[in-house]
Amino acid sequence: MATRTDAPTRREQILKEAARLFAERGFHGVGVDEIGAAVGISGPGLYRHFAGKDAMLAELLVGISGQLLTGAKRRLAEADGVAPEAVLDSLIEGHIDFALDDRPLITLHDRELDRLRDSDRKLVRQLQRQYVELWVEVVREVYPALAEPTARSAVHSVFGLLNSTPHLGRPGSLPGRGATAELLHRMARGAFAAAGAAE
Amino acid sequence: MATRTDAPTRREQILKEAARLFAERGFHGVGVDEIGAAVGISGPGLYRHFAGKDAMLAELLVGISGQLLTGAKRRLAEADGVAPEAVLDSLIEGHIDFALDDRPLITLHDRELDRLRDSDRKLVRQLQRQYVELWVEVVREVYPALAEPTARSAVHSVFGLLNSTPHLGRPGSLPGRGATAELLHRMARGAFAAAGAAE
DNA sequence: CCCTCGGGTTAACGACCGCTAACCTCCGCT
C-alpha cells in the first residue's frame, strides 16, 4: 500500500482544487481563472499542465472510475475461497472509504459525465459498467434468488445510498467517520438482504 | 385528487422542457435558445413568461420541494392513529412515485441548488429540511433506538437510494414500473431496519 | 372598425469565458 508522503505535484494540486470547484458549482459554473487562483497561479498558467478545461474533467472522471474498479478487482483477488458475504462486505467497505474520503469526486462521478468528449465518456462508462457487473456477480452469489436485472437495479440503488455522503453534513457534524461508515455499511447490507428476500 | 385533463399551459410546457434539459446537461450547459426551441418558440420569446433563466430554475426547485413536502404532510394527516410502520410505508411510497415519474426533477433537486438566488435557495433548503425532519420523526417512532443524528443520516441515505431511479436505465428496460417500485420500497425498509437494529 | 394586448419575431449589445500569443524569469546543465 504505497502511501504517499512526498509533496503533491502541481498537477495534483490543480486536479484536487478543480474537483472541489466542479463539485461545488458545476463544470460550466467554474472558470479557468478560478481554478488557477485556487492553486495560486492565474488563469492561462493552467495550460502548462493541461490541454484544456475538458482535459481536467476527463482525467478526474477516468481516474475515479479506474480507481474504483481496480480497488474492487484487488479486493476480489485477495478474497479467494472466502465466503461471498465477506467479499460483498469488502466491496462495500471499499466504496464507503472512497465516498467518505473523496466526496467531491463522488459528486462529479455521476453529475458531469455528459460534459466529456465522446471517447472519454465511452471509456468512463465502460469502467463504470465493469465495476457494476463485478458487484452484480458477488451480490448474486450471496443472494442466488435475485434475477440479474433485479440485482443490477439493487446495486445501482445501493450506490445511491452510499454516495449520499455529500448530503450528510460536513465532516465533523457527524457522529464520527467510523460510526458513519458502519451505519452506511449496515444499511447497504440491509438493503441487499431485503432485495434478495422475496423475489 | 384533481387529475388534470386540460391542455398544459405554455408556462408548464416550458418548465417541463427546461427541467429535462437542465437535468441532461446542467443549468449552465443549456441556452435559452434551446429551451425555446424545445417548445417551438425561439430564444427571447421565453421572456414573455419568465423573468429570466434563473426564474425558471427557481420555480422548478421550489415546486419540487413544496410538492414533496405537502404530499408528505397530507399522507401524515390522513394516517391518524395508524401504526407508524404504515405511515413510513406511505412516505416511502410517495417518494418513490415522485422519483419514478419525475426523474428530471429528482435529478435537479440536489444538483442545481447552488445556482439559485440567495432567497430562493434559502426557501428551498427550508422546505427540504422540513421534509427531512418529518421523515426523521416517523423513522424514530418505528425505530426508537435510533438517536436523532443517526436517524437523519439514515433518512438522507435512503433518499440517495430512492433517488437512484435516473441510473436504473430508461423506463422500459426495467422489469416494469410496479416491480421497480416494489424493489425500491423493500430495499428502503431493509436499510432502515438495518440502521435501527444495532445502535 | 379600431384598439389593445398577449405572445411572438429578429437584431444587437455587453459581459464573460476558454484559449492562444507573446513575453519574461529562473534554475540546472554543460
Add this chain to the structure above:
DNA sequence: AGCGGAGGTTAGCGGTCGTTAACCCGAGGG
C-alpha cells in the same frame, strides 16, 4: 558563462450567452 526549457505572466481574440429593444400580428371587445 551561456543557454534551454519549465512554468509563470498579461493582453487580447473569438465565440457564446443572457437579456433588452424594437417591431409585428392576430384575436376579442367596445
